[in-house]
Amino acid sequence: MLRTVGVALVAGLTFAAPALAADAPAEIKIGTLYASSGRYASISMPVHYGLKLWVEQKNAEGGVYVKAFDKKIPIKLVAYDDQSNTATAATLYNQLITQDKVDLLVADSGSVLTAPAVAIARDHKMFLFDQTGTGASFFSKDNPYIALMADPVSTIWPKPVADFVSHDGPGLGIKKVAILYATNEFTGTQANAFRKFVKESGAPIEIVYDQGVPTETTNYTVIINNIANTNPDAVIHFGYAPNDIAFLRNVQDVGANFKMLFSIYAGLETELLEKNVGEKGLEHVFTYVPPQELKYSVNFGMNMDEYKAAWDKKYPDGKVEFGFNSVAGYTTALVIEKTLSVATSLDQLELRKATFSLSNQLQTLDGTFALDEMGGQIGELTPLGQLELGDHGHLKFISIYPHETATGKPVYPRP
Amino acid sequence: MLTYALVAGVLFGLYFSLVGMGLNLVFGVMRIVNLAHGDVLMLGAFVALGVVALAGIDPLFAVPLAFMVFLLVGMLLYWVLVPRLQGSANPEMLSIILFFGLSQVVEAITTIFAGTSERSIQSRLLGTVFSTIKVQLFGGKPETGPIRILGQGFPAPWVIAAGTSLVAIGLVYVYLYRTRLGTLTRAVMSRRDEALASGIDVDRVSAAAFGIGLGLAAVAGVFAPFMFGSITPAFGADATVTSFAIVVLGSLGNPLGTALGGVVYGVCYMLVQTYLSSWADLLPYVLLILILLLRPSGLLGRRVRVA
Structure with a gap:
């Protein structure tokens, strides 16, 4: 058997x-x-x-x-x-x-x-x-x-930016914030999340400008002038790389000097932005610190x-x-x-x-790599950082927030 | 805010007059729709990028270079393509298909050589020739930064692009109304068959107009990296659509009507961006529909008939 x-x-x-x-x-x-x-x-x-x-x-x-x-x-x-x-x-x-x-x-x-x-x-x-x-x-x-x-x-990605503005912002003098975003799923969601985080924080922050523009927008001169008229202490721009390029170039071109300027792709595609905007245009810009750093x-x-x-x-x-x-x-x-x-x-x-x-x-x-129950990525988070010019004129990242991962202090207001 | 939007609109619009003028000249003379117009703009931008990258000089030097190169390219292209088109049963429809294909080929080849990434030129480089001359004549330091109009700062490249457009519009006017070739061009624009019957060398006149049309587009392209933030090989399609809206707005077939169409478009765009920013990109299409419903011949439509 x-x-x-x-x-x-x-x-x-x-x-x-x-x-x-x-x-x-x-x-x-x-x-x-x-x-x-x-x-x-x-x-x-x-x-x-x-x-x-x-x-x-x-x-x-x-x-x-x-x-x-x-x-x-x-x-x-x-x-x-x-x-x-x-x-x-x-x-x-x-x-x-x-x-x-x-x-x-x-x-x-x-x-x-x-x-x-x-x-x-x-x-x-x-x-x-x-x-x-x-x-x-x-x-x-x-x-x-x-x-x-x-x-x-995108619902959690801008949390470090919102937390920085809400927690550290008032101490630095940030009381009025302008939000500008491209109206698509990616940046629209980030703008909604940022707005929600700031409002829920109860911080004394007033949103003085909050406008969406088409994702295909290629010039921001008039919009920058409108934002400047609201005298914001921080300008948060959520756009794709071409939006960031046009926006940051126009900020330089019209001579606007916002005290704090945030853009997504200044950090995510620094090499591309540097080619198009130049080091000076990216100096002191707040952005996400990418994994390369x-x-x-x-x-x-x-x-x-x-x-x-x-x-x-x-x-x-x-x-x-x-x-x-x-x-x-x-x-x-x-x-x-x-x-x-x-x-x-x-x-x-x-x-x-x-x-x-x-x-x-x-x-x-x-x-x-970390997923929530719906498949959203909740790991791979990017801290808030600021781009600074190093000794040899090259851009370098300073991690600002959260404080546990910070490698330096923010330069605020932007000189 | 209103004053700023109006001034920005005029500057922006003058530039767009230049963007659309070449397209309208080609349509006016040959009754063909050049769907590769935007791609010529894109190539003009690459000429400027090349001038800066290779020679390290003011991109303004790319203006005559781009114009001459595309004047010759246009005349050559005319002899290769257009007489065959004109000989067909439906040249207008075939021209749409032919130039759409050409547009795709230009974009694909440029992508192969230049890649897909955004490219631009630093704004401070545009107009350095003027500041250098000023420093040599009057001393002091070269000035960079915005130009102040009515107490408000506007990007210097916008002012330079608008100024160049005005010069180009003036030269097109002189060409059309003060030269013999221009008179012949207007005759062809008015009635091609009658011009042919009266002994005008229509092909020679048309080749010149085609070359000038492409040359103007290339000149507009030189300023594209400054007006649109950056350019990619795919930039042409959007530029063609906007150009077409401006041309129809001014008057299809009347190159000088494009100047008015461009300014109206620019001012409307800036006003919409100021007060209804989310809707700004719908503007070319809305204007196109409105003008076709209310005044199909365009704002200066009547002049087409007497050109």
């Missing part, structure tokens, strides 16, 4: 092993979009290049380990160009799911181009690896098909220095800047790699379960 069972087991294992290997796909298809042109190209291409770098690196090693098949499988990146157009993006997301039948779906960069993917992924029951789409409306308790990989969700210790993937070296080797022409978004693309890739290494199948809800199991466990060059 025992012998019969033993023979059956051996036979079963003998046939089962090749059967498992035979079921394994020849490649894992990861579908994504990028914008090679248009308004979002400058935030999309670095993210895409970060993802591509990882794919090539892994394929050179024979593929990525997939636990569901207990073997390394090469990756095929199926990527289409949406040209920063949301209608094109919607068509292409559908194509990735229904025609290309990708195993994993990765959104384009930024909330505007992620927005079409959220509903489409949900309708097709595909788990969406949301790279940098931080809009609050993407995340809800009834949508299990999304998780944010590489940026804090914080250099987190990692338990998975390359650390910041190794990644920068790999980036420079892969993309030596400098046409796409190394910055926050290039880190975000690689961070997404690391989460995907780790997810595949723990997921027991490629079922979309199993992928979700695997991704959520990484929360608070995975430490990448972007900080601690």
Whole structure:
């Protein structure tokens, strides 16, 4: 009897092993979009290049380990160009799911181009690896098909700025604040969150200007004059990189000297902003301190220095800047790699379960990966910092708030 | 706030007159819609970027360079494309398709060579030639910073761009109304077939107008990095739409009507930005719809008939 069972087991294992290997796909298809042109190209291409770098690196090693098949499988990146157009993006997301039948779906960069993917992924029951789409409306308790990989969700991202203004601001003399934002999911949500945090703090802060402008706005001269007429002690500008470039240039051009000036991309894409605005235009600007400056210790993937070296080797022409978004693309890739290494199948809800199991466990060059119950990223926080000119005329970050991570005192008012 | 918006609107609008004028000249003479107009602007901006990067001189020197280069390119392009278009059954419709394709090709090639990132030129570099001359003549230090008009500060590049536009508008006026070629151009604009029948070398006149149209667009492009914060190879599409709105507003087919269209657009834009900022980007389309409903021939429409 025992012998019969033993023979059956051996036979079963003998046939089962090749059967498992035979079921394994020849490649894992990861579908994504990028914008090679248009308004979002400058935030999309670095993210895409970060993802591509990882794919090539892994394929050179024979593929990525997939636990569901207990073997390394090469990756095929199926990527289409949406040209920063949301209608094109919607068509292409559908194509990735229904025609290309990708195993994993990765959104384009930024909330505007992620927005079409959220509903489409949900309708097709595909788990969406949301790279940098931080809009609050993407995340809800009834949508299990999304998780944010590489940026804090916009509802908590501006908390350090709001806390600084509310807690330290009155002591510095900040009593009147102006808020200017581009009307899209990303920056609109940040403006709402900032406003809410400030109001709920009960601090003696008056919001004297609070206006949205179209995301496509390219000149702010009149708006800056209107803001200046309200005599604010701090101007908080939430916009995409092209908005920040135009805004900060116009501030210089009209000779406005706001006592405190905050912009998102001065910190996130400093290299790009420096090329367009110049060091003097960025001096004393408050911004988010990106992970490149914080250099987190990692338990998975390359650390910041190794990644920068790999980036420079892969993309030596400098046409796409190394910055926050290039880190975000690689961070997404690391989460995907780790997810595949723990997921027991490629079922979309199993992928979700695997991704959520990484929360608070995975430490990448972007900080601690942590998700809330709806898939919003609550780790990878960026402190508030200020850009200062160093001894050799180069910009450097001074971390200002929270105080635990501060490396210096704020320069206020801006000289 | 109102005064500031009005002055800014006039400066901004004068620049937009220059942006739209080339498009209107080409349409007026050839009745073709150049959908690659914005891409010529973008290339003009890259000429300015090149002048600064390679020679390190005032981007104003890019103005004559860009004009001459695109005058020649335009004339060459005319001989390659336009006579075949004019010979077709529906040149206006075909021109839309042809120049849309050209626009895509220009954008794609520029992206390959220049990448997708925003590019710009420091504002202080524009007009350094003037401050240098002033310092040499009168001494003192070179002045940078805003220019004061009615006691309020406006970006110096805006004033320089508006001044250049005025000069360009004046030169186009002189060309159209004070030169023989201009008279012939107006004759072609008025009735192409009659001009042909009366022995005018329509192709030569049209080639000149096409070249000048592209040259004007390229000159407008030199100032684009200063007026729009930064530019990318994809900048052209938006510029074409705005140009088209301005041209229709002034009067399709009347280049000097574009000057008025640009100023009206600029003032309206700044007023909307001041009082209803979220709606500012709808303005070109709203103006386009309004003018087509209320005065389809444009603000200076009547002049088209007597040009």
